[in-house]
Amino acid sequence: MNGVHDLGGMDGMGPIVVEENEPVFHAEWERRVFGMFLPIFACGYFNIDELRHAIEKMGAPAYLNTSYYEHWLHAYETLLVEKGAITAQELAARRAEIAQGAA
Amino acid sequence: MASSAHTRPLSDVEIRVKALESLLLEKGLIDQAAVDALIDTYEHKVGPRNGARVVARAWVDPAYKQRLLTDGTTAIAELGYSGIQGEDMVVVENTPEVHNVLVCTLCSCYPWPTLGLPPVWYKSAPYRSRVVSDPRGVLREFGTELAPETEVRVWDSTSEVRFMVLPERPAGTEGMSEEALAALVTRDAMIGVTKLKA
Structure with missing residues (x-):
């Protein structure tokens, strides 16, 4: 699939920013998203190609304006709902509960 | 949490x-x-120290180096490194004539068993877009100046094949132990954006 993810040779993406002594993860939520990677695959709902395809379907503005582990999170949510492992309603309800509890 | x-x-x-x-x-x-x-x-537990041990072994053991360049996956597994995102490894050797550098233009493919998880810049749009169109310019930003006659090869990783660079052994390291050599090897040299110094 041709799209914004296919970045090789594209101009105008700005400078390469290198972080000295970069940590493996930059936030606890990144740790959790990474940690779910294999356990979610082990559920058997989707494979690595479907994961990347879900990321490629994000749309150009979202793809370029969100961080790497947000791409993974988007793909998990999208595919697990599409495959029926969870429902969008359950996810929305749980988010609302957590937002209220943490507010 | x-x-x-x-x-x-x-x-x-x-x-x-x-x-x-x-x-x-x-x-x-x-x-x-x-x-x-x-x-x-x-x-x-898993990070570029693993890859550094592979590189140091290849520098001191010509037979191992030959196996590494012929069948990277098996040779790397000899040192105990294998598993996801490293199932099919190809190791490319830097020489005075040829300089190799890695990218994943589509996403973030990277050899996890030997290098760990990739840094943010490797996964970023600026690196992925530009290293294939202007590799010498990108290398210069990392402080790596190549001779004009040096050939540059850019390897685009996929979810099937992961590459790793075997950097050139620095001059002046002839008497060093394998362990001391491994300590010289950096992540960036195994991606191919830098060269090693003794």
Whole structure:
């Protein structure tokens, strides 16, 4: 699939920013998203190609304006709902509960 | 990770992650211990020190180097490094004539068993877009100036094949032990954006 993810040779993406002594993860939520990677695959709902395809379907503005582990999170949510492992309603309800509890 | 530890409202992405993880745990689809184990492995156990040991072995053992360049996956597994995102490894050798550098233009493919998880810049749009169109310019930004006659090869990783660079052994390291050599080897040299110094 041709799209914004296919970045090789594209101009105008700005400078390469290198972080000295970069940590493996930059936030606890990144740790959790990474940690779910294999356990979610082990559920058997989707494979690595479907994961990347879900990321490629994000749309150009979202793809370029969100961080790497947000791409993974988007793909998990999208595919697990599409495959029926969870429902969008359950996810929305749980988010609302957590937002209220943490507010 | 207890919510009481937070002194500020959770961000949207934090809420999304907590919601998803808690739902999956509740449904028994994932196991907390498995999530924690994966994090611990890649945060604390697997990283570029693994790749550095492979490189040092190749420098001191010509037969191993030959195996490494012929069948990277098997030779790397000899040192105990294998597994996901490293199932099919191809090792490319830097020489005075040829300089190799790695990218994944489509996403973030990277040899996890030998290098760990990739740095943010490797996964970023600026690096992925530009290293294939202007590799010498990108290398210069990393402080690597190549002779005009040096050939540059850029390897685009895929989810099937992962590459790793075997850097040139620095001059003046002839008497050094394998362990001391491994300490010289950096992640960036195994990606191919820098050269090593003694």
